[in-house]
Amino acid sequence: MLQGASAQLIKVDQTVYGMDCAPCAYGLEAGLKRIDGVANVKVSLNEGKAHLSLVPDNTLTLQRIQTEIKQNGFSAREAEILLQGTLVEEPDNWVIKNPDESYRISEKSDQTAFARLREEIPGTRVKVKGKVAHKTGKTAGPVWELLLVSVE
Amino acid sequence: MRRFFAILLIVSLVVTGTIGFVPRASSQGHGPLYGLQTPTLAKGGVDFNASAMSLGTKEDRSFMLRYVWSYGLTEDLQVNLTTPTMINSIAEPPRTRGNSNMPANGDIEASLWYRFFSNAFDVGKRIESTLVLGGSVPTEKTRGEVRIGNSVHAAVSAGYASRTWYAWLGGGYQYYFEKDQEQLGDLPYLSLVVGYRPRTFKEDYPKPDWRMFIESLAEFPGGDQAEGLTAADQRGKKILAGPSLLGLYGAWGISLGALFPVYQQTDPRFPEERYRLSINISYWL
Numbered sequence: 383m384l385q386g387a388s389a390q391l392i393k394v395d396q397t398v399y400g401m402d403c404a405p406c407a408y409g410l411e412a413g414l415k416r417i418d419g420v421a422n423v424k425v426s427l428n429e430g431k432a433h434l435s436l437v438p439d440n441t442l443t444l445q446r447i448q449t450e451i452k453q454n455g456f457s458a459r460e461a462e463i464l465l466q467g468t469l470v471e472e473p474d475n476w477v478i479k480n481p482d483e484s485y486r487i488s489e490k491s492d493q494t495a496f497a498r499l500r501e502e503i504p505g506t507r508v509k510v511k512g513k514v515a516h517k518t519g520k521t522a523g524p525v526w527e528l529l530l531v532s533v534e
Numbered sequence: 535m536r537r538f539f540a541i542l543l544i545v546s547l548v549v550t551g552t553i554g555f556v557p558r559a560s561s562q563g564h565g566p567l568y569g570l571q572t573p574t575l576a577k578g579g580v581d582f583n584a585s586a587m588s589l590g591t592k593e594d595r596s597f598m599l600r601y602v603w604s605y606g607l608t609e610d611l612q613v614n615l616t617t618p619t620m621i622n623s624i625a626e627p628p629r630t631r632g633n634s635n636m637p638a639n640g641d642i643e644a645s646l647w648y649r650f651f652s653n654a655f656d657v658g659k660r661i662e663s664t665l666v667l668g669g670s671v672p673t674e675k676t677r678g679e680v681r682i683g684n685s686v687h688a689a690v691s692a693g694y695a696s697r698t699w700y701a702w703l704g705g706g707y708q709y710y711f712e713k714d715q716e717q718l719g720d721l722p723y724l725s726l727v728v729g730y731r732p733r734t735f736k737e738d739y740p741k742p743d744w745r746m747f748i749e750s751l752a753e754f755p756g757g758d759q760a761e762g763l764t765a766a767d768q769r770g771k772k773i774l775a776g777p778s779l780l781g782l783y784g785a786w787g788i789s790l791g792a793l794f795p796v797y798q799q800t801d802p803r804f805p806e807e808r809y810r811l812s813i814n815i816s817y818w819l
Binding site: 403455 | 579742818
C-alpha cells in the first residue's frame with residue numbers, strides 16, 4: 383500500500399445525459415453548488431454539461447459529483463478533469479491517489495503526454511488534464527481510469 | 535375570465551411571498567398541463583403549484599383554484615398532495631380529471647409517482663415511464679345530486695423528452711367508492727401529448743425556456759348510481775384536444791392551455807362541454 387499520495391480536483395467538465403429543460407439545469411446547478419468544495423458551477427443545457435470550478439484544498443471526489451447528478455434524475459457520463467496530485471508509480475501503473483479516490487493513468491492516453499508524465503519523479507506533485515470514461519452502477523469509482531490529455 | 539386570472543395571481547403571490555421561500559432545491563422537468571407525464575422531482579426536491587381551472591358547458595361554467603405540494607423522496611419517487619378551493623361549481627359536473635396531477639373537482643388527493651423506468655441516452659434526451667397511485671377524499675357532500683365517496687386513482691405513462699420534441703402516452707382509471715348506497719361513476723381515460731420547442735426557444739440556460747404542446751384526452755365516464763337516478767346503460771365517450779404553452783425561468787414555471795371537445799357522447803343528464811381552461815404557476819423550492 384503506497385502512502386503519502388494525494389490528489390485534488392481543480393476543474394470538472396461533467397457530461398450529463400437526459401437534462402432537457404431550464405428547471406432541470408436550475409436544480410442541478412443548485413444541487414452542485416451546495417456540495418462542499420464547489421466554488422462555481424455553470425450548467426449548459428445545449429452542451430449537456432456541468433462545468434465546475436473547485437475551491438483550493440477541497441476533498442471532493444468525482445463520485446460525489448456524479449451522485450448528485452443521479453439524484454437529480456440524470457445520467458453522469460464522461461468527465462474532463464483538471465487534477466493536481468502526487469504521482470505514484472505502482473508495479474504496472476502510474477496513479478494519482480487520494481484517500482477516497484484514485485486515478486489510474488490509461489495506457490490509451492496521449493503518448494506524448496504520458497511520456498512527459500513519466501519524466502516526472504514519483505512522489506512529486508503534478509497537474510494533469512484528462513478524460514474519465516463513463517462507468518455505471520457499482521463499477522463507478524473509487525478507481526477511475528484517466529485518459530491523459532496533457533501535463534500542465 | 536379576468537377574475538379567474540386575478541385570483542390565481544393573488545393566491546400564488548400570497549402563498550410564495552408570505553411563507554418566504556428561498557429557491558434552493560433541485561427540480562426536474564415539467565410537462566403538459568392536462569395529459570399524464572413522467573418527470574419526477576430530484577431527491578429532496580420540493581415543488582409548489584397553484585392552478586386555476588375553468589370548465590364551461592352549454593349552461594354554466596365552473597371556477598376552481600388548486601394547490602399541489604410535491605416532494606421527491608428519491609429521484610424516482612415523488613409524493614403529492616393537492617387541495618382545492620371551489621369558487622363556482624356546476625350543478626351537473628362532467629366526470630373528469632383536472633390537470634395532469636389534479637382532480638377537476640373538490641376532492642383532496644394524495645398521490646405517489648414512481649418513475650419505474652428511465653434511460654437518459656444522450657444529451658438532453660431520455661425515455662421514461664411512471665406509475666401514479668393516489669387516493670382522494672371529497673370536500674363536498676354531493677356532486678350532481680349523487681353522494682360522493684372516497685376514490686382511488688391509478689395511471690401509467692411513458693414518454694420521450696429532448697431539447698426539441700416531447701411525447702407522452704398514458705392511461706388511467708379512477709374509481710369512486712359507494713357512499714350511503716350511492717356511487718359516482720368511474721373514469722377510465724387516455725392521454726396523448728406531443729410537445730415542441732422551436733429553435734427560437736432553444737437558447738441555453740439560464741435564459742427562459744418555452745415549449746408548446748398539443749394535448750388530447752379520451753374519457754369514458756361510467757354512469758352514476760343513486761336512488762331515483764336512471765343510470766346510463768353505457769359508458770360516455772369524450773375526446774378533447776387543444777394547445778398548451780409552458781414557460782420556465784429559473785425556479786418558476788407557468789403553463790396555460792385549453793381543451794375543446796372534438797367528440798362527446800355522454801349521459802343526457804350532463805350538459806355538453808364547451809371548453810376547459812387552465813393556468814398553472816409552479817415554483818421549485
